Amino acid sequence: MERKEWPLWEVFVRSRNGLDHKHCGSVHAPDAKLALQVARDVYTRRQEGVSIWVVQADHIVASDPDAKPELFDPAEDKIYRHPTFYQLPDEVNHM
Amino acid sequence: MYTQALDVPQQNPDKGPRAVENPEYQAEFDAKIDAGGYIEAKDWMPEAYRKTLVRQISQHAHSEIVGMLPEGNWITRAPTLKRKAILLAKVQDEGGHGLYLYAAAETLGVSRDELLEALHTGRAKYSSIFNYPTLTWADIGVIGWLVDGAAIMNQIPLCKCSYGPYARAMVRICKEESFHQRQGYDLLLAMMKGTQEQREMVQDAVNRWWWPSIMMFGPHDKDSPNSAQSSRWGIKRISNDDLRQKFVDATVEQAKVLGVTMPDPELKWNAERGHHDFGAIDWDEFWNVVNGHGQGNVDRLAARVKAWEDGAWVREAALEHERKRAAREHQAA
Numbered sequence: 001m002e003r004k005e006w007p008l009w010e011v012f013v014r015s016r017n018g019l020d021h022k023h024c025g026s027v028h029a030p031d032a033k034l035a036l037q038v039a040r041d042v043y044t045r046r047q048e049g050v051s052i053w054v055v056q057a058d059h060i061v062a063s064d065p066d067a068k069p070e071l072f073d074p075a076e077d078k079i080y081r082h083p084t085f086y087q088l089p090d091e092v093n094h095m
Numbered sequence: 096m097y098t099q100a101l102d103v104p105q106q107n108p109d110k111g112p113r114a115v116e117n118p119e120y121q122a123e124f125d126a127k128i129d130a131g132g133y134i135e136a137k138d139w140m141p142e143a144y145r146k147t148l149v150r151q152i153s154q155h156a157h158s159e160i161v162g163m164l165p166e167g168n169w170i171t172r173a174p175t176l177k178r179k180a181i182l183l184a185k186v187q188d189e190g191g192h193g194l195y196l197y198a199a200a201e202t203l204g205v206s207r208d209e210l211l212e213a214l215h216t217g218r219a220k221y222s223s224i225f226n227y228p229t230l231t232w233a234d235i236g237v238i239g240w241l242v243d244g245a246a247i248m249n250q251i252p253l254c255k256c257s258y259g260p261y262a263r264a265m266v267r268i269c270k271e272e273s274f275h276q277r278q279g280y281d282l283l284l285a286m287m288k289g290t291q292e293q294r295e296m297v298q299d300a301v302n303r304w305w306w307p308s309i310m311m312f313g314p315h316d317k318d319s320p321n322s323a324q325s326s327r328w329g330i331k332r333i334s335n336d337d338l339r340q341k342f343v344d345a346t347v348e349q350a351k352v353l354g355v356t357m358p359d360p361e362l363k364w365n366a367e368r369g370h371h372d373f374g375a376i377d378w379d380e381f382w383n384v385v386n387g388h389g390q391g392n393v394d395r396l397a398a399r400v401k402a403w404e405d406g407a408w409v410r411e412a413a414l415e416h417e418r419k420r421a422a423r424e425h426q427a428a
Contacts, residue, residue: 001119004414005208008201025264028196028207030413031420041166042191047270 008057009035011042013049021053029054116141128329133259142199144328148258149203151330152221157214157221158195163189164398165229165391166238174232181251181278182235188271201235215400223381224311226389233286233293233300239279241301241308241346247272248342249312257329280349287354294354301350302358309373312339343371381412381425 001040006028012021024043029035043049063071079085088095121138127134134140163186170186173179197207213219224242229235250272253265286293312321313335325331333341343362350357361374383389 004411005206006410006414025195025267026201027194029418030410034413041187042194045187045191062137065135065139 006030009039009054010057010060011035011039012053012055013039014045014051015048016050021051024048026057027054125228128257128327131329132257133262134257135259143324145203147325147328147330148261149200149205151325152196152200152203152261152264153210153213154220156193156200156210157219157375158225159189159193159196161214161395161399163193163227164395165225165227166235168229169232169235172232173235177380178282183203185239185275185278188275195267196261198266199258199260207406211403212381215396215403217387217396220385222311222391223384226384226395228302228390229301230303231296233283233296234304236279236282236286236297237300237304239275239277240349241304242311243272243279244259244346245308245311245342247276248338248345252256252332252338255332255406280353283353283355297353298355301355305357305359306377306380307384309339309343310344310376310378312336312342314378314381340370343373347371352380 007030007033008026009029010026011024013024014021027035027038027042029038032054035056036052039052039054043054075081087093117139121141123132124138124140124144127138134144166186166189170182173182179358196353197210200210201207210219214221229238247269250265250269254262254269256262256265283297286297316322316334316336319335322334324330326334347357347362347364359374361372363372364370365372384392
């Protein structure tokens with residue numbers, strides 16, 4: 001018999017209002033409705049969430065780990081982007 | 096532990112770490128490990144590291160879902176509604192733990208179906224502890240107290256293992272595992288306050304599960320050939336014997352409070368070592384069960400395969416339903 005696996009979905013859970021949805025794992029499910037149902041059973045058995053997003057895993061576009069240097073290194077020497085770069089007179093340094 | 100069969104010689108042994116495959120990447124990888132950093136799914140990793148992780152994580156996942164069987168056996172016979180609800184929740188957790196772990200293994204480029212196929216055909220192992228039968232209700236308590244207790248000892252260091260997806264799955268699992276151990280001990284406390292017959296039942300279950308539980312930590316360090324490499328890779332943080340000793344030391348006091356004794360006349364405090372000494376482990380029994388000749392091996396695997404095959408039509412129908420829905424949507428558009 002031909003083996004047909006249910007597609008993979010990535011699961012994001014908002015643990016409470018005021019916080020972002022955060023990636024917490026993945027599930028296999030045949031469709032979006034069941035993916036939500038399965039994600040609820042697998043990842044929120046102890047009130048870990050108030051909202052769930054599921055997205056089919058192959059719809060996620062990810063950066064290439066090999067491209068890490070050219071993507072992220074340029075930020076390394078731009079310390080002037082941080083407030084602590086600027087030393088102000090003591091009287092106003094809490095600005 | 097749940098991955099004790101890593102010590103079984105492989106049928107197709109790796110030719111050893113492909114350390115020189117890409118010296119530059121290898122150096123980066125080693126540096127990350129040495130700095131206590133994490134390797135993530137898409138990062139370069141030596142092929143032997145990847146293979147070891149697939150074996151370890153999938154064995155662990157298989158153990159979780161096969162572990163549902165001996166306990167599921169008692170759901171319909173739980174003595175009260177409260178105990179039934181607790182046991183249902185625990186067995187559901189074990190299924191969840193299996194899913195977290197399969198998902199972690201899948202990040203290494205193997206499919207869920209391949210992993211299950213390896214389990215169902217007997218190529219992949221699961222923890223030998225689940226090949227012992229659950230004869231009485233006391234067994235359910237003792238499994239929580241000793242078997243899950245041993246699992247926790249082993250799993251806490253894995254929360255800091257070098258492979259990110261595995262470490263994160265273990266954090267979730269450890270949070271839930273504590274409930275498993277405590278409900279087991281609580282169940283046994285209740286039985287110990289009952290009739291003489293119930294107390295004897297608890298002692299009998301302890302007698303049967305004690306040795307298999309301490310075997311769960313795997314062979315002695317000197318007989319565990321893969322441990323050194325796993326330590327180097329940050330997959331194993333504490334040795335089999337150290338974990339076993341820690342478990343024995345922790346359990347002795349718990350047995351005293353419960354009012355049971357361990358079936359080991361040589362178990363006693365050694366002030367000089369600052370640890371409890373214990374008797375020799377019957378490794379022949381251990382290997383016998385690991386290699387498929389335990390009391391429950393055949394039944395467990397048959398139950399797993401039957402559940403999988405009986406569910407095939409549901410999996411297929413769900414896919415077909417989605418295919419038709421998508422086709423209708425496409426037509427309407």
